[in-house]
Amino acid sequence: xxxxxxxxxxxxxxxxxxxxxxxxxxxxxxxxxxxxxxxxxxxxxxxxxxxxxxxxxxxxxxxxxxxxxxxxxxxxxxxxxxxxxxxxxxxxxxxxxxxxxxxxxxxxxxxxxxxxxxxxxxxxxxxxxxxxxxxxxxxxxxxxxxxxxxxxxxxxxxxxxxxxxxxxxxxxxxxxxxxxxxxxxxxxxxxxxxxxxxxxxxxxxxxxxxxxxxxxxxxxxxxxxxxxxxxxxxxxxxxxxxxxxxxxxxxxxxxxxxxxxxxxxxxxxxxxxxxxxxxxxxxxxxxxxxxxxxxxxxxxxxxxxxxxxxxxxxxxxxxxxxxxxxxxxxxxxxxxxxxxxxxxxxxxxxxxxxxxxxxxxxxxxxxxxxxxxxxxxxxxxxxxxxxxxxxxxxxxxxxxxxxxxxxxxxxxxxxxxxxxxxxxxxxxxxxxxxxxxxxxxxxxxxxxxxxxxxxxxxxxxxxxxxxxxxxxxxxxxxxxxxxxxxxxxxxxxxxxxxxxxxxxxxxxxxxxxxxxxxxxxxxxxxxxxxxxxxxxxxxxxxxxxxxxxxxxxxxxxxxxxxxxxxxxxxxxx
Amino acid sequence: xxxxxxxxxxxxxxxxxxxxxxxxxxxxxxxxxxxxxxxxxxxxxxxxxxxxxxxxxxxxxxxxxxxxxxxxxxxxxxxxxxxxxxxxxxxxxxxxxxxxxxxxxxxxxxxxxxxxxxxx
Numbered sequence: 001x002x003x004x005x006x007x008x009x010x011x012x013x014x015x016x017x018x019x020x021x022x023x024x025x026x027x028x029x030x031x032x033x034x035x036x037x038x039x040x041x042x043x044x045x046x047x048x049x050x051x052x053x054x055x056x057x058x059x060x061x062x063x064x065x066x067x068x069x070x071x072x073x074x075x076x077x078x079x080x081x082x083x084x085x086x087x088x089x090x091x092x093x094x095x096x097x098x099x100x101x102x103x104x105x106x107x108x109x110x111x112x113x114x115x116x117x118x119x120x121x122x123x124x125x126x127x128x129x130x131x132x133x134x135x136x137x138x139x140x141x142x143x144x145x146x147x148x149x150x151x152x153x154x155x156x157x158x159x160x161x162x163x164x165x166x167x168x169x170x171x172x173x174x175x176x177x178x179x180x181x182x183x184x185x186x187x188x189x190x191x192x193x194x195x196x197x198x199x200x201x202x203x204x205x206x207x208x209x210x211x212x213x214x215x216x217x218x219x220x221x222x223x224x225x226x227x228x229x230x231x232x233x234x235x236x237x238x239x240x241x242x243x244x245x246x247x248x249x250x251x252x253x254x255x256x257x258x259x260x261x262x263x264x265x266x267x268x269x270x271x272x273x274x275x276x277x278x279x280x281x282x283x284x285x286x287x288x289x290x291x292x293x294x295x296x297x298x299x300x301x302x303x304x305x306x307x308x309x310x311x312x313x314x315x316x317x318x319x320x321x322x323x324x325x326x327x328x329x330x331x332x333x334x335x336x337x338x339x340x341x342x343x344x345x346x347x348x349x350x351x352x353x354x355x356x357x358x359x360x361x362x363x364x365x366x367x368x369x370x371x372x373x374x375x376x377x378x379x380x381x382x383x384x385x386x387x388x389x390x391x392x393x394x395x396x397x398x399x400x401x402x403x404x405x406x407x408x409x410x411x412x413x414x415x416x417x418x419x420x421x422x423x424x425x426x427x428x429x430x431x432x433x434x435x436x437x438x439x440x441x442x443x444x445x446x447x448x449x450x451x452x453x454x455x456x457x458x459x460x461x462x463x464x465x466x467x468x469x470x471x472x473x474x475x476x477x478x479x480x481x482x483x484x485x486x487x488x489x490x491x492x493x494x495x496x497x498x499x500x501x502x503x504x505x506x507x508x509x510x511x512x513x514x515x516x517x518x519x520x521x522x523x524x525x526x527x528x529x530x531x532x533x534x535x536x537x538x539x540x541x542x543x544x545x546x547x548x549x550x551x552x553x554x555x556x557x558x559x560x561x562x563x564x565x566x567x568x569x570x571x572x573x
Numbered sequence: 574x575x576x577x578x579x580x581x582x583x584x585x586x587x588x589x590x591x592x593x594x595x596x597x598x599x600x601x602x603x604x605x606x607x608x609x610x611x612x613x614x615x616x617x618x619x620x621x622x623x624x625x626x627x628x629x630x631x632x633x634x635x636x637x638x639x640x641x642x643x644x645x646x647x648x649x650x651x652x653x654x655x656x657x658x659x660x661x662x663x664x665x666x667x668x669x670x671x672x673x674x675x676x677x678x679x680x681x682x683x684x685x686x687x688x689x690x691x692x693x
Contacts, residue, residue: 448596455625473656480627484596539628539664546663
């Protein structure tokens with residue numbers, strides 16, 4: 001606090017004390033509401049008036065709003081049209097207005113008095129502004145308590161005060177904005193975290209991997225995959241138009257719908273149709289989603305997909321080079337009744353890649369966009385590495401100097417050559433025999449008309465293993481019976497799936513592993529029939545046990561299907 | 574197709590089967606046998622051209638035999654190969670079915686399952 005010093009007049013001391021008080025209190029005030037009250041209180045105290053009010057320009061509405069009002073009657077909240085009243089004139093003409101007798105000023109905004117019941121005699125009004133900018137409002141004081149008119153000194157005090165208050169209000173507004181920005185940032189971080197949790201957890205055992213790098217906190221891109229009970233993997237990758245929060249919310253909705261529908265609908269085209277209708281019905285106009293959805297069977301390499309306006313995927317050969325597909329249908333959310341064509345293929349150790357345009361539109365300086373050729377080239381740098389590392393490698397390569405991202409980056413890859421490894425992993429659950437014992441493996445759809453295709457190959461293997469014709473016939477019979485049981489009982493009516501047969505050579509015979517991908521079968525219910533009963537049920541199981549030396553179910557984790565191991569040894573001479 | 578043809582000879586219907594009789598063909602075999610039995614005749618099932626049979630095919634033969642017995646007609650097997658016989662033995666059905674070595678033997682005997690019957 002400043003002390004009065006001898007030689008100064010009391011009014012000068014008052015003014016200095018007032019100025020010091022003002023700057024100190026403004027400095028400690030950090031919100032607009034508190035600051036306007038403080039400014040007004042200070043002005044009324046300094047000028048010894050009956051009442052006062054502070055108006056701020058409402059940028060949106062274009063008028064002035066009373067944000068603080070002190071005195072016998074409050075007019076807080078009162079709106080004065082721009083240019084109206086003495087306060088409006090002070091702001092629009094950017095000058096201090098002093099009116100000795102308002103009844104003689106045509107501009108006086110009498111409705112303020114009418115609203116408050118206060119009788120205004122004289123007004124002093126000063127615009128509040130910072131530097132050369134337009135005023136942000138005005139502070140006005142009414143009726144000096146001593147009844148005298150406002151003098152020049154009053155004008156100077158109010159003008160200084162108005163500018164000081166303007167600065168304080170601007171600061172408080174900035175502080176408010178910072179707080180708001182901080183809040184939005186925290187919310188975005190939270191949204192980003194939730195979004196990441198919608199992506200599937202990376203599973204190094206699956207032959208499918210994805211990555212997503214949003215350019216902002218939240219992303220309009222997404223991907224998902226999950227294994228169905230028979231081992232088939234459902235997957236999708238989508239890109240919502242636009243960026244930011246509305247895109248992120250539509251992304252969350254689409255991803256949730258896919259995860260729910262994808263577990264029951266085993267036709268990518270039909271799934272996209274249902275999603276499309278849902279998004280058309282409930283999404284704000286102008287937003288749409290490009291999306292590719294598919295099914296991949298790691299056991300057979302079969303892949304089916306449908307594409308709603310998304311970039312064509314590529315199929316990359318094991319050591320580079322790729323083929324692409326035509327994009328054929330519009331994005332989701334545009335036309336309600338659209339059919340989405342389906343593509344079907346069998347991957348032969350190839351890689352199936354889906355990506356968002358954020359990847360292909362990457363540019364190096366002013367050069368051409370990366371394109372699918374660039375993805376193929378970048379994957380060539382990481383042959384032999386784990387799939388997820390290879391996708392990360394693409395990002396690392398893009399981030400290393402010169403490349404500019406414009407959009408979210410999302411990649412999903414299925415590596416069929418890994419699926420082979422995973423299938424071979426399964427027999428290792430049952431025994432530690434080396435791979436050199438492995439003669440061949442094959443996959444047939446669980447259909448009655450495919451059994452005859454399996455038998456000749458097995459017969460050839462039996463002959464090669466030194467079995468007699470009768471024993472070879474036994475092998476064919478046992479394998480067929482096992483497959484028929486799978487068709488009739490494991491998959492059952494209306495269910496489709498595959499049967500895999502793996503044949504291993506033993507020192508004195510053969511081992512057959514026959515697997516399905518159906519829900520777990522209760523082994524206790526599988527019993528050979530009593531032989532005095534002529535009814536056919538259970539006969540197949542009886543045949544298997546009769547002609548093979550060993551027949552055992554190997555326990556698999558839930559959801560991995562059923563695995564039957566059969567062993568036949570050569571008869572000793 | 575598993576059912577090569579149906580012919581009539583001396584009051585019996587001869588259902589000739591061929592190829593591999595597994596889950597895929599068992600339904601057709603079953604229908605052929607039941608159709609033949611519906612005509613009330615004694616039925617001979619010619620298995621000479623059958624190269625493979627498993628429990629599905631056996632089930633069709635068993636069902637045919639059960640229907641035949643119920644309606645007091647007969648269903649007998651003819652020309653059973655070593656391979657088919659092995660499967661019948663595994664099912665312990667080799668004694669349940671009448672088995673004739675060939676069609677001549679099957680039609681020669683006035684009493685089916687009599688002199689021409691080949692069993693173990």
